[in-house]
Amino acid sequence: MNLEFTAEENAFRDEVRAFISDNYPAQLADFGMREDMSPEDMVAWHKVLGEKGWSVPAWPSEYGGTDWTPTQRYIWSEENARINAFMPLPFGVSMVGPVIYTFGNDEQKAEHLPGIRSGDVWWCQGYSEPGAGSDLASLKTTAVRDGDHYVINGQKTWTTLAQYADWGFFLCRTDPDAPKPQQGISFILVDMKTPGVEVRPIKLIDGGYEVNETWLTDVRVPVENLVGEENKGWTYAKFLLAHERSGIAGVARSKRGVEKLREIAGAEMLHGEPLINDFDFARKVSQLEIDLAALEITELRTLAGEQQGKGPGPESSILKIKGTEIQQRLTELTLEAVGPYGAPQYASISGEGSNEYPIGPEHAHHAASTYFNMRKTSIYGGSNEIQRNIITKMILGL
Amino acid sequence: MDFNFTEEQAMVRDGLSRLVREQYDWETRRSVVDSESGWRPEVWAQLAELGILGMPFSEADGGFGGGAVDAMVVMEEFGQGLVVEPFVPTVVCAGGFLKHSGTQAQKEEHIGGIVDGSRIFAFAYAEPQGRYDLADLTTTAKKDGEGYVLNGHKAVVVGAPWATHLVLTARTSGEQRDRDGISVFIIDKNAAGVVCRDYPTVDGRRASEVYFENVAMSSDALIGEEGAALPVIERVVDEAIAAQCAEACGAMKVAHKMTVEYSRQRKQFGVPIGSFQVLQHRMVDMFTECEQSVSMSYLATLKLDASETERKRAVSAAKVRVGQAAQFVGQEAIQIHGGMGMTDELAIGSYFKRLTIFDSEFGNVDHHMKRHIGLNGS
Numbered sequence: 001m002n003l004e005f006t007a008e009e010n011a012f013r014d015e016v017r018a019f020i021s022d023n024y025p026a027q028l029a030d031f032g033m034r035e036d037m038s039p040e041d042m043v044a045w046h047k048v049l050g051e052k053g054w055s056v057p058a059w060p061s062e063y064g065g066t067d068w069t070p071t072q073r074y075i076w077s078e079e080n081a082r083i084n085a086f087m088p089l090p091f092g093v094s095m096v097g098p099v100i101y102t103f104g105n106d107e108q109k110a111e112h113l114p115g116i117r118s119g120d121v122w123w124c125q126g127y128s129e130p131g132a133g134s135d136l137a138s139l140k141t142t143a144v145r146d147g148d149h150y151v152i153n154g155q156k157t158w159t160t161l162a163q164y165a166d167w168g169f170f171l172c173r174t175d176p177d178a179p180k181p182q183q184g185i186s187f188i189l190v191d192m193k194t195p196g197v198e199v200r201p202i203k204l205i206d207g208g209y210e211v212n213e214t215w216l217t218d219v220r221v222p223v224e225n226l227v228g229e230e231n232k233g234w235t236y237a238k239f240l241l242a243h244e245r246s247g248i249a250g251v252a253r254s255k256r257g258v259e260k261l262r263e264i265a266g267a268e269m270l271h272g273e274p275l276i277n278d279f280d281f282a283r284k285v286s287q288l289e290i291d292l293a294a295l296e297i298t299e300l301r302t303l304a305g306e307q308q309g310k311g312p313g314p315e316s317s318i319l320k321i322k323g324t325e326i327q328q329r330l331t332e333l334t335l336e337a338v339g340p341y342g343a344p345q346y347a348s349i350s351g352e353g354s355n356e357y358p359i360g361p362e363h364a365h366h367a368a369s370t371y372f373n374m375r376k377t378s379i380y381g382g383s384n385e386i387q388r389n390i391i392t393k394m395i396l397g398l
Numbered sequence: 399m400d401f402n403f404t405e406e407q408a409m410v411r412d413g414l415s416r417l418v419r420e421q422y423d424w425e426t427r428r429s430v431v432d433s434e435s436g437w438r439p440e441v442w443a444q445l446a447e448l449g450i451l452g453m454p455f456s457e458a459d460g461g462f463g464g465g466a467v468d469a470m471v472v473m474e475e476f477g478q479g480l481v482v483e484p485f486v487p488t489v490v491c492a493g494g495f496l497k498h499s500g501t502q503a504q505k506e507e508h509i510g511g512i513v514d515g516s517r518i519f520a521f522a523y524a525e526p527q528g529r530y531d532l533a534d535l536t537t538t539a540k541k542d543g544e545g546y547v548l549n550g551h552k553a554v555v556v557g558a559p560w561a562t563h564l565v566l567t568a569r570t571s572g573e574q575r576d577r578d579g580i581s582v583f584i585i586d587k588n589a590a591g592v593v594c595r596d597y598p599t600v601d602g603r604r605a606s607e608v609y610f611e612n613v614a615m616s617s618d619a620l621i622g623e624e625g626a627a628l629p630v631i632e633r634v635v636d637e638a639i640a641a642q643c644a645e646a647c648g649a650m651k652v653a654h655k656m657t658v659e660y661s662r663q664r665k666q667f668g669v670p671i672g673s674f675q676v677l678q679h680r681m682v683d684m685f686t687e688c689e690q691s692v693s694m695s696y697l698a699t700l701k702l703d704a705s706e707t708e709r710k711r712a713v714s715a716a717k718v719r720v721g722q723a724a725q726f727v728g729q730e731a732i733q734i735h736g737g738m739g740m741t742d743e744l745a746i747g748s749y750f751k752r753l754t755i756f757d758s759e760f761g762n763v764d765h766h767m768k769r770h771i772g773l774n775g776s
Contacts (some may be wrong), residue, residue, distance in 0.1 A: 205747035
């Protein structure tokens with residue numbers, strides 16, 4: 001057991017660092033996730049990585065993965081987080097992609113995997129419904145077989161960035177009479193341009209529009225778009241959620257976030273001294289770093305387990321819980337650091353006269369909106385209450 | 399010991415509660431907050447009519463002889479409706495300076511207008527470098543003949559876009575963070591050289607960056623003694639904190655109530671989510687935080703006229719405790735509402751945002767914890 005990188009791993013780090021510095025799109029420099037980002041911006045790095053063959057490192061090599069070791073993948077995320085890179089969106093790369101190469105047929109693999117790798121096809125996730133959130137298995141959207149088609153009717157919600165999506169993967173009820181609700185669900189791919197699909201953006205408390213209601217009215221989808229077996233969709237859905245969770249910890253991004261927080265607290269003044277010199281504040285930043293270190297090693301242990309063939313198990317719920325708590329704490333401390341300048345609603349302020357009469361330092365401009373937005377992390381991807389239920393059941397056996 | 403409200407206070411509360419209920423439903427508030435001006439002068443006029451704006455002033459000064467407890471009653475009702483109108487800057491802050499250190503002439507000049515609603519104030523005290531340090535001032539008022547010339551930049555001046563007048567702090571002598579050398583002035587917002595950059599705040603109010611560029615002030619703009627204003631500034635800020643603690647209590651009570659109600663309505667796994675013990679206990683914790691906050695709001699309010707040390711200790715204790723509670727209650731309210739809590743469609747998000755920004759006004763938890771520690775043993 002050791003935590004040192006080998007010479008090869010250090011060489012790998014140099015290689016990816018050089019590649020990122022030479023190829024990361026200049027217009028996205030230190031961008032993070034921001035409300036003023038265009039859909040083109042969101043896929044720009046993905047497309048560069050697609051050409052390089054690095055857009056889906058975790059996939060098996062036969063489908064375009066890089067065959068990197070978990071350590072190399074860790075180095076890869078660290079190097080990207082170092083510049084706060086906007087990474088490929090997860091809906092294709094980490095969600096539907098693995099479902100398709102694991103459970104899909106050859107035609108589906110040939111049709112969909114290349115577009116996911118290249119970033120040319122934008123995917124969205126049709127899971128939650130207004131009445132089926134934490135209790136996902138109670139979903140009501142139906143897919144009824146009609147000759148060579150399924151006819152889909154229902155309403156999905158929280159479909160992230162569906163307003164830009166080309167394709168969506170939807171959980172639909174195909175057997176309303178199944179003895180358990182989990183047993184009558186199928187996993188179906190839907191071309192978002194199909195007549196009857198309607199996407200309505202939802203305004204969130206931070207003022208942004210990143211999620212949608214998606215209405216499906218008599219949407220006719222070829223039966224070829226069923227992934228795996230009919231009524232086995234719940235198995236694929238759970239497989240996907242476990243994959244989603246293991247990527248959700250966001251360790252590398254949070255590490256960069258802590259650095260950024262230190263910079264901000266170095267620039268903010270308290271009685272004429274940088275705020276970071278204040279013991280009370282410094283203590284909170286260190287506490288966060290300590291929690292993050294624990295999470296990082298826990299994630300590495302999980303990755304190492306995956307390498308030995310153990311898929312992401314219920315312990316990935318720990319990564320989700322701690323990862324999101326840390327992300328939220330980071331935004332809390334950032335908002336605290338900027339003091340009174342957390343209050344202005346920068347998004348609705350015009351730039352007019354901004355040089356002569358500025359409003360607050362640049363680093364304050366996203367503090368409140370990010371804090372508000374990140375409350376979602378303990379709700380989405382299976383709320384943190386649900387994650388605790390999973391651990392209760394699967395690990396504690398209660 | 400008596401924790402009851404007087405008959406008059408109960409009447410004020412009921413009248414105000416009706417006004418908030420009838421005219422401050424969340425949909426109306428939202429459309430007002432999103433409107434060009436962001437507030438309703440007609441609501442302000444009604445508050446004047448109800449006597450709310452004149453309540454804390456003595457009858458001799460043209461008010462109705464109320465006190466801090468009355469302001470607390472008002473603010474808790476305002477918190478329940480997330481009222482945006484500038485009661486604290488106008489009545490508590492400007493009113494406070496006039497009461498504590500205004501001359502008879504200054505009281506006559508300003509209090510009548512506050513009481514009848516025609517004179518609206520914003521309190522310009524914070525500066526970009528100053529964080530929560532009331533003495534960290536770079537705004538200067540230099541003696542110029544009989545009067546003064548004012549230069550500087552005030553940060554996040556809440557209510558300034560609606561104000562007719564500003565009450566402001568400036569340095570008349572001494573170094574940037576000296577306790578001595580600070581003075582308070584009242585000026586007309588339209589005075590030459592006052593530049594305001596207005597903006598909405600994330601919690602539905604309006605504020606401005608206020609720049610002073612060689613603003614000429616006459617000698618009667620000075621409120622209180624030149625260079626010796628810090629103690630009275632601290633006192634007025636403590637009064638504002640007590641008022642805002644009451645506001646936060648009102649907002650927390652509603653956030654808690656909405657959350658309990660949502661947990662009754664929202665069904666998952668075939669039952670209301672309020673039947674899950676893990677959520678029940680968290681809603682109990684929210685309730686406990688609300689009650690502890692109400693107690694601290696009383697404590698702060700009842701100690702406002704105590705000795706300086708006693709007052710500061712009580713107010714800082716309240717700001718710490720209510721600040722912590724506001725964060726906890728706001729976050730839990732969103733979490734228990736789930737995805738719906740994240741949307742702009744429900745009122746709960748607005749309560750959460752107001753409860754968030756509460757901490758960054760007049761000194762956050764850390765600031766007041768330090769002040770409390772500094773007063774130990776004194």
